[in-house]
Amino acid sequence: MRAKWGVALAALALMGSSAVAQAEPGRYGGGFIEFLMTGDGRGPARRPAVDGYGALGEPRPVAVAQPRARFAALPTGQGSEEGMIARAVDPRFARQVVAYDGPGRAGQIVIDTNAKYLYLIQPAGQAIRYGIGVGRPGFVWTGAKTISAKREWPDWTPPAEMLRRRPDLPRHMVGGPENPLGARAMYLGTSLYRIHGTNEPHTIGQNVSSGCIRMMNEDVIDLYERTPVGTRVEVI
Incomplete structure (x- = not known):
């Protein structure tokens, strides 16, 4: 035995x-x-990484781990938001990692309105760069703010001055894929300005807004997950 x-x-x-x-x-x-x-040893899926690029778009072999985008149900209850994300075509404004030696420090946001780029500064002289749309002539502004609040699929209530310019606009619009604020909004201080998504991704890279910073929906979700309330935002 x-x-x-x-x-x-x-x-x-x-x-x-x-x-x-x-x-x-x-x-x-x-x-x-x-x-x-x-009998299945595959284990949990690994998070994706972003390919890196050098300054001014020059190739550079850098990889930075990206958090998995947190897709949630739409406010209308019509299922996952992932299928509602509209993606832009112009590759110049694709999210990428670049070398960075500008103002600010790691964890802060710097917005270059002339170049139409938003930088989320990373350690070791790098930044995640996103393409953006900025204010039309007469609506561009500069200065420093902090993110004071964050909303997923925010409602939109046009301010009175915007309604005077555009009386055809709705007085209130619930959050969703057709809402001009897109998938996420980050409110800047006590101002009316926001960093937000868009239902018109083809406008990224243009002077189109009334002062807000607009991003592609998948990019604003990515930025939203990385930046807490209190993050400093410098617009130059």
């Missing part, structure tokens, strides 16, 4: 070492346990 138990234990030991060899390289983490329970 003892001999039989010895053979059985040796077989289990061999099977265990084989399981470890086949499991996800996380050693004794979730991949190994999942392999023992189901």
